[in-house]
Amino acid sequence: MKPALKQIADPLVDKNPVAVHILGICSALAVTTSMSTALTMSVALTVVLVLAAGIISAIRAHVPSQIRIIVQLTIIATLVILADQLLQAFAYEMSQRLTVFVSLIATNCIVLGRTEAYAMRNPPLPSMLDGLGNGLGYSLVLMVVAAIRELFGAGSLFGVQVLATQAEGGWFVPLRLMLLAPSAFIIIGLLVWAMRVWRPRLAEPREFALRRPGKEARP
C-alpha cells in the first residue's frame, strides 16, 4: 500500500484512536445520541485536527521544547473556538445541540496526542494526512456508536424514522438506556472486544500473571 494511503487507513482500524488507544471517550459518550450531532462533531474534530497538525508541523523547527505543549494548545484552542464560532454562525441549531462539546475538542486527547507525537517530528503533509486518518478513525467509531444508539434509542437514523415506534402506532419499543451515557460505554466496550477478536494482535500481553488462589493460608 502507498505510504500516504496507509497513513489514512491505519488509524481507521489497527491504530484507531478511540477503540485501540482509548482516547476521546468523553465526547464519544456525549454526542452519540443521534447521528447528526455525531457527524457534526466528527467533521469539526477532523478539520481541527488536520489544520492543527499542519500548522504545528510547519512551525515545529522554531517551537522551543520547554513551551511546546502550551504553543500547541494555544493553536488548537484557537482552531476550536473558530470552529465553534463558525457553527454558531452557519449551523446555529446544531451548535445549540452540541453545547459545550465543540469547545471541549480543545481538551480531546486525540488532538494533542497526534500533534505532540507526530506533527512535532514530521513535515506538514504527512502530519496532515496523519491528522486526517485519526480524525476519520474517531469519526468511524462515533458514527457506529451513534447509529446503534439512535436506531435502538429512538428508532431513527439521521432523524429519519426507520423503525415505527409504539408511540406512533408501530411495534418498536425504544430502549431508554440507549439515550443515556452508560450505553455508549457498553457499546464502545463491545466494539473494543470485537476488534480484538478480529485482530488478536491488538490485545496487549498480560502485564503480570494472576497468582493462583488456594496456596496461602487463610487468615
Add this chain to the structure above:
Amino acid sequence: MAERNPLRRFLDRPNDDPAKAMGVAAIVAALCALVLSVSAVLLRPLQEENRLAARAGQMAAMLEAVPGIAELLENGGIETHVVDLATGRISDTDPASFDQAAAAQDPERSTALTPAQDLAAISRREDESLVWMVREGDDLRLVVLPVRGAGYQSMIHAYLALEGDLNTVAAYSVYQQGETPGLGARVAEPAFQQGWTGKQVAEDGFVMIDTTSGASGPYEVEMISGASVTSYAAVDMVHFWLGEDGFGPFLDNLREGTWR
C-alpha cells in the same frame, strides 16, 4: 556574514534561548488573538441574526403551547408595544426599531438600581420595555413580559406569559442563558418551565411565587435539583419585574384599563 533581516535573525537563534521562547510564545499568542478577534467581529452579525430567529421561534412555540391562544394568533395576531416602565403606559417609541438590549446599556435610557431595589441583580433597568399582548376583541387574553436576571454565572433571559387575569402564569420560557451545563442550564428545559404553567404569581397584590423542592400549592414552582442559585434567580427576577420597579405600574394600568 551577519543576517540583516531581524525576523530571520530571531528565528536563527537556538531553540533553548529564553528570548526565543518568549518571542515564539508572544508571536503565537498575538497571531491567535488576531485570528479570533477578526472572526468574532466578522461572524457576529450572522450569529446575532440566528439568535434573534431562534428567539422569535421560541416565542411562537411558547404562545402556541398555551391553550386557546393558537386560534387567536391566526385571526388577530399578537400586538407588540413599547411600555414606559415608570408611568406604566404605552410610549410613543416605535416597537419595530426599539432595541431593548441597547437601551439597557445606555445611561440616557436606563435607570441605575439601588441594591435594595435590585432583586434581579441587573444593576441598570431600561426605562422602556417591549411587551406583547394577545387580545380577543377588547378582552386581554395574554400578556408576555420579557424578564431577565443574573443567575449563577450568566444573565438569564426569559419570557413570562400571564393570562388575562394578570395573575396566572400561562408560560415561562427561558430564551438565553449560560448556566452550568447539566445543572443550571436545565432552567431552559421543559421540565422546569412546565412547573410554572398555571401557577399564581401574586396574592392581594403581593408577589408570592417561590421555588422549592416538592412544590405544592398555587405559588410554588418545582426547583431544579443541584441548581438552587439558578432556581432562586429565575424566581427573583420575576419578583423584580412584576414589582413596582418593573412592570408593576403597567400591570396596574392593565387592570384599570388605563394602559394606553
